[in-house]
Amino acid sequence: MELGQFINLEIKDASSRKLLKYRSKIIDKDKDFLYITYPVEEQNGKTAYFPLGTHFHVSYIGSEEKVYHFTSEILKKKKETNPSHLYRNSKG
DSSP, X not given: OOTTOEEXXXXXXXXXXXXXXXXXXXXXXXXXXXXXXXXXXXXXXXXXXXXXXXXXXXXXXXXTSOEEEEEEEEEEEEXXXXXXXXXXXXXX
């Protein structure tokens, strides 16, 4: 995973049970965590806000055009020049 790379996030809506899809971008990372921009819903282009502890299915396309998947959760929110969410990094 590289800085500036887009990732896809999926979550099931609790009330409708529909699978909602979001897109975000990695803006920082370290060994254990990813910092991403606030997710944008693919269907309507609106920024989404989720509570801490929200779990997502994350996917991205690696450098060799392989698709990688893992689950993660929002652990922290940062409000700086670029507001971001902190996720547990399950892939190096």
